Amino acid sequence: MNPSNPDFRTGYIAIIGRPNVGKSTLTNHIVGAKVSITSRKAQTTRHRIHGIYTDADAQYIFVDTPGFQTQYDSALNRGMNKTVVDALHSTDVVLFVIEGTRFDSRDQKVVDLLPKDIPVILVLNKQDLVKDKDSLLPFMAEMNEIFPFAAIVPISARNGEQVPRLLTTIRSYLPVAEAMFDEDDITDKSERFLAAEMVREKVFRLSGEEVPYSASVMIEKFEQEGDMRRVFATILVDKENQKAIIIGHQGSKLKEIGTAARLDMERLFGGKVYLELWVKVKGGWADSERILKQLGYD
């Protein structure tokens, strides 16, 4: 127990919601560092990521679940949905994020997964985009009919509006317990994992619509010598034409991806990074359980 605060609380919080509602943006805003990746494209977060935020009264340990996949059915997506469900049952509070004052059939699919034995807070994100503020109260009343939410909190993850209130609400559902992580721990994921996420984010951001979500990144080697890190990574794609897009004219796109990823790594790791990237074609990997295991999705 924290002797200076006998009511200090610590707990796990899962964030769930269909793709693109702003789950990563919310985690990043609270945790204050880029541990999870955001992108305009849906389905960019595949791993469970713990973001940790500690203040004088509580330690919030966030599990950022992957977007609940309702569209495709491959080994990867089945694994992702299982991760979502597992994450929910090992937490103290679940945040269910939806957009503004919209609730559609994809959100309903997520509601069907919500646990009945853990408090679920409904987060109405992107309030900055809601024009008709009068629609909020009736919408909240409607939402109360579809599930016994512990609380409903409208926020804007992008500008941080009402996020402190969300934290206070979450805290009231966390158990009284001492902190589990050092105060400046941002994530329990390894630098190796974060390096792969950063490369993957740049591939999505910089190679445009032609490269689908099947692109993945394997770290072949990660070495550290003092403050200097050497990262050797392979970008795996499905098809030859995707490989050509990622490499670009005379390697210009790959260079752009590499530079952007390296700068992000240097910022997060706090030291120089040497990054070497390759691109390989690996047909049909999304359906191969063996390769998924190698990549760490089990």
Ligand SMILES: Nc1nc2c(ncn2[C@@H]2O[C@H](COP(=O)(O)OP(=O)(O)OP(=O)(O)O)[C@@H](O)[C@H]2O)c(=O)[nH]1
């Ligand atoms: N206007 C506005 N945009 C937001 C807000 N929160 C998130 N966004 C945007 O919505 C898009 C999706 O946000 P993400 O945080 O990647 O969404 P996600 O739910 O983690 O998505 P997946 O990883 O695909 O499951 C991004 O372009 C964000 O900038 C908000 O409060 N207001």
